Amino acid sequence: MSSPTVLVIPAYREAGRVGGVVRAALALGLDLDVLVIDDGSPDLTSAEAKHAGATVVRHPYNLGYGCALHTGYCYALRRGYQRVLQMDADGQHETAMLRRLVEGLDQGADVVIGSRYLEGQGPPSSLARRLGTRLFAWVATRWTGVRITDPTSGFQGLSHRALASVVNDGFPEDYPDTDVLVEHHRRGLRILEVPVRMHARLGGTSMHRGARVAYYGYKMIVTLLLLPVRRATPLRAPDTVARLS
Amino acid sequence: MTIFASMITPQGNLEPLPERQRFVAFVIAAGLVVLIFELVRRRKLREEYSWVWVITAIGLAVLAWHQDLLLTLSQWVGSSNAVSTLFFGALLFLLALVLQYSVRLSRLTHRHRTLGQRLALLEEEMQRLRRERAREQDKLPQRLPGDRDEVA
Numbered sequence: 001m002s003s004p005t006v007l008v009i010p011a012y013r014e015a016g017r018v019g020g021v022v023r024a025a026l027a028l029g030l031d032l033d034v035l036v037i038d039d040g041s042p043d044l045t046s047a048e049a050k051h052a053g054a055t056v057v058r059h060p061y062n063l064g065y066g067c068a069l070h071t072g073y074c075y076a077l078r079r080g081y082q083r084v085l086q087m088d089a090d091g092q093h094e095t096a097m098l099r100r101l102v103e104g105l106d107q108g109a110d111v112v113i114g115s116r117y118l119e120g121q122g123p124p125s126s127l128a129r130r131l132g133t134r135l136f137a138w139v140a141t142r143w144t145g146v147r148i149t150d151p152t153s154g155f156q157g158l159s160h161r162a163l164a165s166v167v168n169d170g171f172p173e174d175y176p177d178t179d180v181l182v183e184h185h186r187r188g189l190r191i192l193e194v195p196v197r198m199h200a201r202l203g204g205t206s207m208h209r210g211a212r213v214a215y216y217g218y219k220m221i222v223t224l225l226l227l228p229v230r231r232a233t234p235l236r237a238p239d240t241v242a243r244l245s
Numbered sequence: 246m247t248i249f250a251s252m253i254t255p256q257g258n259l260e261p262l263p264e265r266q267r268f269v270a271f272v273i274a275a276g277l278v279v280l281i282f283e284l285v286r287r288r289k290l291r292e293e294y295s296w297v298w299v300i301t302a303i304g305l306a307v308l309a310w311h312q313d314l315l316l317t318l319s320q321w322v323g324s325s326n327a328v329s330t331l332f333f334g335a336l337l338f339l340l341a342l343v344l345q346y347s348v349r350l351s352r353l354t355h356r357h358r359t360l361g362q363r364l365a366l367l368e369e370e371m372q373r374l375r376r377e378r379a380r381e382q383d384k385l386p387q388r389l390p391g392d393r394d395e396v397a
Contacts, residue, residue: 037365057369060361071362078366173358234355241362 004082005032007098008072009054010065010154011089015043021087022052024095030102032085035075037068045089065154066173073158073166074242084158090201092123093155097196101157110162110189111181113148114155114196122150123200128213136178136220144185148193151178155196162189167242170233172223175216179223186227259316262327267309270331274306297345301338305331 007025011018022034036049040062050056057075059068069086076084085101087093097114104112116122117137125133133152140148152175158166165187172179184191223230233239262270281298284290308315308331319330 055369057365059365063358063361067358067362071365074362075366075369169355169359234352240359241366 003031003033005030005085005102006072006076006079006081006083007032007034007085007087008037008069008076009034009049009087009089010037010039010068010072011041011045011049012039012062012065012068013041013043013045014089015041015045015048017091018045018089019048019052021089021091021095022049022054025087025098026053028095028098030098032098033081035072036089037072037075039063039065039068064173066171066176069154069176070166070171070173070241073163073171074239077163077167077242081163082160084163086154086156086158088154092198092201094197094199097155100194100196101155104192104194105157105159107192108190109157109192110159111184111191112157113150113153113181113191113193114157114198115148115150115153115193116196116198117149118193118195120197122198126213132213132217135217139224140178140181143182144191146185146191146193148181148191150193151181153196155198159189165189167239168233169240170231175219178220179227182224182227259319259324260326261312262309262315262331266328267312270309271306274302274309277302277305297342304334308334 009018009021009025018036022036025032025034034054036046036054036056038046038049038056038058040059046056046058057071059071063071072086073084083102083105085098087095087098093114101112101114117133133150136151137149140151162184165184166180181191278299281290281295281302285292285295308318312327315327315330318324318334319327322330322333324330324333
Protein backbone atom coordinates (compact mmCIF):
# COMPACT_ATOMS: atom_id res chain seq x y z
CA MET A 1 0.00 0.00 0.00
CA SER A 2 1.61 3.26 -1.11
CA SER A 3 -1.42 5.54 -0.75
CA PRO A 4 -4.42 5.76 1.62
CA THR A 5 -6.78 5.66 -1.37
CA VAL A 6 -7.49 2.83 -3.75
CA LEU A 7 -9.43 3.00 -7.00
CA VAL A 8 -11.41 -0.21 -7.54
CA ILE A 9 -12.27 -1.06 -11.15
CA PRO A 10 -14.42 -4.18 -11.64
CA ALA A 11 -13.86 -5.57 -15.13
CA TYR A 12 -15.28 -8.39 -17.19
CA ARG A 13 -14.23 -8.86 -20.82
CA GLU A 14 -12.78 -5.35 -20.95
CA ALA A 15 -9.58 -6.05 -22.88
CA GLY A 16 -8.88 -3.11 -25.18
CA ARG A 17 -10.45 -0.63 -22.75
CA VAL A 18 -9.30 -1.35 -19.20
CA GLY A 19 -5.65 -0.50 -19.91
CA GLY A 20 -6.55 3.01 -21.09
CA VAL A 21 -8.76 3.58 -18.04
CA VAL A 22 -5.99 2.50 -15.64
CA ARG A 23 -3.37 4.66 -17.35
CA ALA A 24 -5.70 7.68 -17.35
CA ALA A 25 -6.42 7.23 -13.64
CA LEU A 26 -2.74 6.91 -12.73
CA ALA A 27 -1.89 9.95 -14.86
CA LEU A 28 -4.20 12.15 -12.80
CA GLY A 29 -1.60 12.45 -10.03
CA LEU A 30 -4.22 11.88 -7.34
CA ASP A 31 -2.00 9.71 -5.12
CA LEU A 32 -4.02 6.54 -5.43
CA ASP A 33 -3.41 2.86 -6.04
CA VAL A 34 -5.39 1.23 -8.81
CA LEU A 35 -6.93 -2.19 -8.29
CA VAL A 36 -8.65 -4.07 -11.11
CA ILE A 37 -10.92 -6.95 -10.16
CA ASP A 38 -11.01 -9.23 -13.17
CA ASP A 39 -14.29 -11.10 -12.82
CA GLY A 40 -13.09 -14.26 -14.54
CA SER A 41 -12.65 -12.75 -18.03
CA PRO A 42 -11.67 -15.23 -20.74
CA ASP A 43 -9.75 -12.48 -22.59
CA LEU A 44 -6.62 -10.45 -21.77
CA THR A 45 -8.28 -8.09 -19.27
CA SER A 46 -5.94 -9.09 -16.40
CA ALA A 47 -2.74 -8.86 -18.44
CA GLU A 48 -3.71 -5.52 -19.91
CA ALA A 49 -4.60 -4.03 -16.51
CA LYS A 50 -1.36 -5.32 -14.96
CA HIS A 51 0.68 -3.97 -17.82
CA ALA A 52 -0.95 -0.56 -17.39
CA GLY A 53 0.19 -0.44 -13.76
CA ALA A 54 -2.75 -1.78 -11.77
CA THR A 55 -2.79 -4.44 -9.08
CA VAL A 56 -5.00 -7.26 -10.31
CA VAL A 57 -7.18 -9.62 -8.31
CA ARG A 58 -8.66 -12.27 -10.55
CA HIS A 59 -11.79 -14.27 -9.77
CA PRO A 60 -11.39 -17.92 -10.80
CA TYR A 61 -14.80 -17.74 -12.52
CA ASN A 62 -17.38 -15.09 -13.29
CA LEU A 63 -19.20 -14.05 -10.11
CA GLY A 64 -21.02 -10.87 -11.11
CA TYR A 65 -20.51 -7.12 -10.90
CA GLY A 66 -21.54 -6.82 -7.24
CA CYS A 67 -19.20 -9.65 -6.25
CA ALA A 68 -16.30 -7.99 -8.07
CA LEU A 69 -16.94 -4.76 -6.19
CA HIS A 70 -17.26 -6.66 -2.91
CA THR A 71 -13.90 -8.38 -3.51
CA GLY A 72 -12.40 -4.93 -4.13
CA TYR A 73 -13.85 -3.59 -0.87
CA CYS A 74 -12.55 -6.62 1.04
CA TYR A 75 -9.10 -6.16 -0.49
CA ALA A 76 -9.15 -2.46 0.49
CA LEU A 77 -10.10 -3.21 4.09
CA ARG A 78 -7.54 -6.00 4.43
CA ARG A 79 -4.78 -3.81 3.05
CA GLY A 80 -5.66 -0.91 5.33
CA TYR A 81 -6.88 1.65 2.79
CA GLN A 82 -8.78 4.59 4.23
CA ARG A 83 -10.82 5.43 1.15
CA VAL A 84 -12.19 3.66 -1.88
CA LEU A 85 -13.05 5.14 -5.23
CA GLN A 86 -14.81 2.98 -7.80
CA MET A 87 -15.43 3.33 -11.49
CA ASP A 88 -16.28 1.18 -14.51
CA ALA A 89 -13.67 -0.29 -16.84
CA ASP A 90 -15.55 0.38 -20.07
CA GLY A 91 -14.55 4.03 -20.46
CA GLN A 92 -18.03 5.29 -19.53
CA HIS A 93 -16.78 7.21 -16.51
CA GLU A 94 -14.48 10.15 -17.14
CA THR A 95 -11.38 9.71 -14.99
CA ALA A 96 -10.95 13.47 -14.48
CA MET A 97 -14.20 13.36 -12.47
CA LEU A 98 -12.48 11.29 -9.78
CA ARG A 99 -11.31 14.60 -8.29
CA ARG A 100 -14.94 15.50 -7.57
CA LEU A 101 -15.42 12.25 -5.67
CA VAL A 102 -12.29 12.95 -3.63
CA GLU A 103 -13.50 16.49 -2.91
CA GLY A 104 -16.83 15.08 -1.72
CA LEU A 105 -15.04 12.73 0.67
CA ASP A 106 -12.85 15.64 1.84
CA GLN A 107 -16.04 17.51 2.72
CA GLY A 108 -16.91 14.75 5.19
CA ALA A 109 -19.29 12.61 3.15
CA ASP A 110 -19.15 8.83 3.66
CA VAL A 111 -20.62 7.96 0.29
CA VAL A 112 -20.14 10.19 -2.75
CA ILE A 113 -22.20 9.31 -5.83
CA GLY A 114 -21.13 10.63 -9.21
CA SER A 115 -24.40 11.54 -10.96
CA ARG A 116 -24.71 11.89 -14.72
CA TYR A 117 -28.09 13.60 -14.33
CA LEU A 118 -27.21 16.51 -12.01
CA GLU A 119 -25.76 18.43 -14.94
CA GLY A 120 -27.30 17.34 -18.23
CA GLN A 121 -28.96 14.11 -19.36
CA GLY A 122 -26.10 11.64 -19.52
CA PRO A 123 -25.47 9.22 -22.39
CA PRO A 124 -28.55 7.78 -24.19
CA SER A 125 -30.20 4.68 -22.70
CA SER A 126 -33.34 2.58 -23.27
CA LEU A 127 -36.79 3.81 -22.22
CA ALA A 128 -37.17 0.96 -19.68
CA ARG A 129 -33.89 1.86 -18.08
CA ARG A 130 -34.74 5.57 -17.94
CA LEU A 131 -38.09 4.82 -16.30
CA GLY A 132 -36.45 2.41 -13.83
CA THR A 133 -33.80 4.95 -12.94
CA ARG A 134 -36.46 7.62 -12.27
CA LEU A 135 -38.53 5.27 -10.13
CA PHE A 136 -35.61 4.11 -8.00
CA ALA A 137 -34.18 7.64 -7.78
CA TRP A 138 -37.52 8.71 -6.33
CA VAL A 139 -37.54 5.77 -3.88
CA ALA A 140 -33.94 6.45 -2.81
CA THR A 141 -34.60 10.16 -2.34
CA ARG A 142 -37.76 9.57 -0.29
CA TRP A 143 -36.12 6.90 1.86
CA THR A 144 -32.81 8.63 2.53
CA GLY A 145 -33.97 12.24 2.59
CA VAL A 146 -31.05 13.10 0.29
CA ARG A 147 -31.66 14.12 -3.32
CA ILE A 148 -30.44 11.17 -5.39
CA THR A 149 -30.75 11.44 -9.17
CA ASP A 150 -28.53 8.55 -10.27
CA PRO A 151 -29.00 5.50 -8.01
CA THR A 152 -27.49 3.11 -10.58
CA SER A 153 -24.20 5.01 -10.81
CA GLY A 154 -21.13 2.85 -10.26
CA PHE A 155 -18.96 5.96 -10.06
CA GLN A 156 -18.60 6.38 -6.30
CA GLY A 157 -16.32 7.22 -3.44
CA LEU A 158 -16.48 5.59 0.00
CA SER A 159 -15.02 6.64 3.34
CA HIS A 160 -13.50 4.11 5.74
CA ARG A 161 -16.77 4.06 7.70
CA ALA A 162 -18.67 3.15 4.54
CA LEU A 163 -16.02 0.58 3.63
CA ALA A 164 -16.44 -1.19 6.97
CA SER A 165 -20.14 -1.45 6.16
CA VAL A 166 -19.99 -2.74 2.58
CA VAL A 167 -17.62 -5.64 3.28
CA ASN A 168 -20.56 -7.50 4.83
CA ASP A 169 -21.21 -10.79 3.03
CA GLY A 170 -24.79 -9.70 2.43
CA PHE A 171 -23.57 -7.21 -0.21
CA PRO A 172 -25.65 -7.86 -3.37
CA GLU A 173 -23.84 -9.94 -5.97
CA ASP A 174 -25.55 -8.62 -9.08
CA TYR A 175 -26.97 -5.09 -8.85
CA PRO A 176 -25.72 -3.07 -5.86
CA ASP A 177 -27.73 0.12 -6.38
CA THR A 178 -30.70 1.65 -4.52
CA ASP A 179 -30.74 -1.08 -1.88
CA VAL A 180 -27.12 -0.36 -0.96
CA LEU A 181 -27.78 3.40 -0.80
CA VAL A 182 -30.73 2.83 1.51
CA GLU A 183 -28.58 0.52 3.64
CA HIS A 184 -25.94 3.26 3.87
CA HIS A 185 -28.62 5.64 5.12
CA ARG A 186 -29.89 3.11 7.67
CA ARG A 187 -26.36 2.80 9.04
CA GLY A 188 -26.15 6.55 9.49
CA LEU A 189 -23.66 7.22 6.70
CA ARG A 190 -23.66 10.62 5.03
CA ILE A 191 -24.53 10.45 1.33
CA LEU A 192 -23.62 13.17 -1.15
CA GLU A 193 -24.23 13.37 -4.89
CA VAL A 194 -21.84 15.29 -7.12
CA PRO A 195 -22.21 16.01 -10.85
CA VAL A 196 -19.97 14.01 -13.20
CA ARG A 197 -19.68 13.57 -16.94
CA MET A 198 -20.28 10.14 -18.38
CA HIS A 199 -19.91 8.91 -21.93
CA ALA A 200 -21.31 6.07 -24.01
CA ARG A 201 -19.50 2.75 -23.47
CA LEU A 202 -16.40 2.30 -25.60
CA GLY A 203 -17.41 -1.32 -26.22
CA GLY A 204 -18.52 -4.52 -24.53
CA THR A 205 -22.06 -5.24 -23.32
CA SER A 206 -24.06 -3.57 -20.57
CA MET A 207 -25.32 -5.66 -17.65
CA HIS A 208 -28.63 -3.74 -17.94
CA ARG A 209 -29.91 -5.24 -21.16
CA GLY A 210 -32.88 -7.22 -22.48
CA ALA A 211 -34.81 -9.28 -19.94
CA ARG A 212 -32.28 -8.35 -17.26
CA VAL A 213 -33.91 -4.93 -16.97
CA ALA A 214 -37.17 -6.63 -15.89
CA TYR A 215 -35.32 -8.88 -13.44
CA TYR A 216 -33.48 -5.83 -12.10
CA GLY A 217 -36.82 -4.13 -11.33
CA TYR A 218 -38.22 -7.24 -9.65
CA LYS A 219 -35.07 -7.88 -7.64
CA MET A 220 -34.78 -4.30 -6.45
CA ILE A 221 -38.44 -4.10 -5.37
CA VAL A 222 -38.24 -7.39 -3.43
CA THR A 223 -34.94 -6.40 -1.81
CA LEU A 224 -36.25 -2.98 -0.79
CA LEU A 225 -39.50 -4.41 0.60
CA LEU A 226 -37.64 -6.96 2.73
CA LEU A 227 -34.72 -4.72 3.66
CA PRO A 228 -36.00 -3.62 7.09
CA VAL A 229 -36.66 -7.19 8.24
CA ARG A 230 -34.01 -9.16 6.36
CA ARG A 231 -31.08 -10.90 8.02
CA ALA A 232 -27.93 -8.88 7.45
CA THR A 233 -25.79 -11.73 6.19
CA PRO A 234 -26.48 -15.15 4.64
CA LEU A 235 -23.72 -16.91 6.58
CA ARG A 236 -23.57 -17.11 10.36
CA ALA A 237 -20.21 -15.34 10.58
CA PRO A 238 -20.22 -11.87 8.97
CA ASP A 239 -17.46 -10.56 6.68
CA THR A 240 -16.02 -14.01 5.91
CA VAL A 241 -14.29 -12.68 2.80
CA ALA A 242 -12.84 -9.51 4.29
CA ARG A 243 -11.54 -11.09 7.46
CA LEU A 244 -9.36 -13.90 6.17
CA SER A 245 -7.07 -15.32 8.78
CA MET B 246 -66.17 -23.52 10.72
CA THR B 247 -68.19 -25.10 7.93
CA ILE B 248 -64.98 -26.21 6.26
CA PHE B 249 -63.67 -27.83 9.45
CA ALA B 250 -67.01 -29.54 10.05
CA SER B 251 -67.06 -30.94 6.53
CA MET B 252 -63.57 -32.36 7.08
CA ILE B 253 -64.79 -34.39 10.05
CA THR B 254 -68.18 -35.56 8.77
CA PRO B 255 -68.23 -38.21 6.02
CA GLN B 256 -69.06 -36.83 2.56
CA GLY B 257 -70.90 -39.40 0.52
CA ASN B 258 -69.38 -42.64 -0.64
CA LEU B 259 -65.82 -42.31 -1.93
CA GLU B 260 -64.73 -44.88 -4.47
CA PRO B 261 -61.97 -47.09 -3.03
CA LEU B 262 -58.84 -47.65 -5.07
CA PRO B 263 -59.34 -50.57 -7.52
CA GLU B 264 -57.22 -53.63 -6.82
CA ARG B 265 -55.17 -53.18 -10.00
CA GLN B 266 -54.30 -49.56 -9.12
CA ARG B 267 -53.36 -50.58 -5.58
CA PHE B 268 -51.05 -53.18 -7.01
CA VAL B 269 -49.47 -50.70 -9.48
CA ALA B 270 -48.95 -48.10 -6.71
CA PHE B 271 -47.34 -50.75 -4.51
CA VAL B 272 -45.00 -51.89 -7.31
CA ILE B 273 -44.01 -48.25 -8.06
CA ALA B 274 -43.26 -47.63 -4.37
CA ALA B 275 -41.15 -50.80 -4.10
CA GLY B 276 -39.34 -50.00 -7.36
CA LEU B 277 -38.59 -46.48 -6.13
CA VAL B 278 -37.05 -47.78 -2.91
CA VAL B 279 -34.90 -50.26 -4.84
CA LEU B 280 -33.82 -47.54 -7.32
CA ILE B 281 -32.92 -45.08 -4.53
CA PHE B 282 -30.86 -47.67 -2.64
CA GLU B 283 -29.09 -48.67 -5.83
CA LEU B 284 -28.22 -45.02 -6.60
CA VAL B 285 -26.89 -44.57 -3.05
CA ARG B 286 -24.90 -47.81 -3.40
CA ARG B 287 -23.30 -46.53 -6.60
CA ARG B 288 -22.64 -43.18 -4.87
CA LYS B 289 -24.65 -41.36 -7.53
CA LEU B 290 -27.05 -40.06 -4.87
CA ARG B 291 -26.06 -38.78 -1.46
CA GLU B 292 -27.82 -40.12 1.63
CA GLU B 293 -28.91 -36.62 2.58
CA TYR B 294 -30.99 -36.36 -0.62
CA SER B 295 -32.26 -39.96 -0.56
CA TRP B 296 -34.35 -39.90 2.58
CA VAL B 297 -37.09 -37.70 1.10
CA TRP B 298 -37.57 -40.18 -1.73
CA VAL B 299 -37.57 -43.20 0.57
CA ILE B 300 -40.17 -41.61 2.86
CA THR B 301 -42.32 -40.76 -0.16
CA ALA B 302 -42.13 -44.33 -1.43
CA ILE B 303 -43.05 -45.68 2.00
CA GLY B 304 -45.96 -43.20 2.19
CA LEU B 305 -47.20 -44.35 -1.21
CA ALA B 306 -46.98 -48.00 -0.18
CA VAL B 307 -48.82 -47.39 3.10
CA LEU B 308 -51.64 -45.51 1.35
CA ALA B 309 -51.97 -48.24 -1.26
CA TRP B 310 -52.08 -50.93 1.41
CA HIS B 311 -54.46 -49.21 3.87
CA GLN B 312 -57.59 -48.25 1.98
CA ASP B 313 -59.18 -46.61 5.02
CA LEU B 314 -56.25 -44.26 5.47
CA LEU B 315 -56.40 -43.15 1.83
CA LEU B 316 -60.16 -42.61 2.02
CA THR B 317 -59.85 -40.56 5.22
CA LEU B 318 -57.14 -38.48 3.61
CA SER B 319 -59.33 -37.97 0.52
CA GLN B 320 -62.12 -36.77 2.76
CA TRP B 321 -59.80 -34.29 4.49
CA VAL B 322 -58.57 -32.72 1.27
CA GLY B 323 -62.06 -32.80 -0.29
CA SER B 324 -61.07 -35.13 -3.09
CA SER B 325 -63.78 -36.84 -5.14
CA ASN B 326 -61.84 -40.08 -5.49
CA ALA B 327 -58.82 -41.81 -4.05
CA VAL B 328 -56.67 -41.62 -7.20
CA SER B 329 -56.88 -37.81 -7.20
CA THR B 330 -55.59 -37.82 -3.62
CA LEU B 331 -52.55 -39.80 -4.67
CA PHE B 332 -51.86 -37.33 -7.52
CA PHE B 333 -52.40 -34.40 -5.17
CA GLY B 334 -49.89 -35.90 -2.75
CA ALA B 335 -47.37 -36.40 -5.56
CA LEU B 336 -47.76 -32.77 -6.63
CA LEU B 337 -47.22 -31.53 -3.07
CA PHE B 338 -44.16 -33.74 -2.77
CA LEU B 339 -42.65 -32.33 -5.99
CA LEU B 340 -43.31 -28.74 -4.87
CA ALA B 341 -41.64 -29.38 -1.53
CA LEU B 342 -38.71 -31.07 -3.25
CA VAL B 343 -38.15 -28.20 -5.71
CA LEU B 344 -38.37 -25.66 -2.90
CA GLN B 345 -35.84 -27.64 -0.86
CA TYR B 346 -33.49 -27.75 -3.85
CA SER B 347 -33.87 -24.00 -4.43
CA VAL B 348 -32.88 -23.31 -0.82
CA ARG B 349 -29.89 -25.63 -1.09
CA LEU B 350 -28.93 -24.06 -4.42
CA SER B 351 -29.03 -20.57 -2.90
CA ARG B 352 -26.79 -21.69 -0.04
CA LEU B 353 -24.37 -23.41 -2.40
CA THR B 354 -24.29 -20.32 -4.65
CA HIS B 355 -23.30 -18.18 -1.70
CA ARG B 356 -20.60 -20.62 -0.58
CA HIS B 357 -19.31 -20.88 -4.15
CA ARG B 358 -19.16 -17.08 -4.36
CA THR B 359 -17.33 -16.74 -1.05
CA LEU B 360 -14.88 -19.47 -2.01
CA GLY B 361 -14.08 -17.79 -5.35
CA GLN B 362 -13.53 -14.42 -3.68
CA ARG B 363 -11.29 -15.85 -0.96
CA LEU B 364 -9.27 -17.78 -3.52
CA ALA B 365 -8.77 -14.63 -5.62
CA LEU B 366 -7.62 -12.58 -2.61
CA LEU B 367 -5.29 -15.32 -1.37
CA GLU B 368 -3.74 -15.73 -4.82
CA GLU B 369 -3.01 -12.01 -4.99
CA GLU B 370 -1.55 -12.11 -1.48
CA MET B 371 0.64 -15.09 -2.33
CA GLN B 372 1.97 -13.39 -5.46
CA ARG B 373 2.70 -10.19 -3.52
CA LEU B 374 4.55 -12.08 -0.77
CA ARG B 375 6.59 -13.93 -3.40
CA ARG B 376 7.57 -10.63 -5.02
CA GLU B 377 8.52 -9.14 -1.65
CA ARG B 378 10.62 -12.20 -0.76
CA ALA B 379 12.37 -12.07 -4.12
CA ARG B 380 13.17 -8.39 -3.57
CA GLU B 381 14.54 -9.10 -0.09
CA GLN B 382 16.71 -11.91 -1.41
CA ASP B 383 18.10 -9.60 -4.09
CA LYS B 384 19.20 -7.20 -1.35
CA LEU B 385 21.10 -9.88 0.64
CA PRO B 386 24.85 -10.24 -0.12
CA GLN B 387 25.41 -13.14 -2.50
CA ARG B 388 27.14 -16.18 -0.97
CA LEU B 389 29.79 -17.64 -3.26
CA PRO B 390 30.61 -21.40 -3.32
CA GLY B 391 34.06 -20.85 -1.70
CA ASP B 392 32.85 -18.64 1.16
CA ARG B 393 33.25 -20.02 4.70
CA ASP B 394 31.54 -19.02 7.92
CA GLU B 395 34.03 -17.53 10.37
CA VAL B 396 34.06 -19.39 13.68
CA ALA B 397 35.66 -17.81 16.73
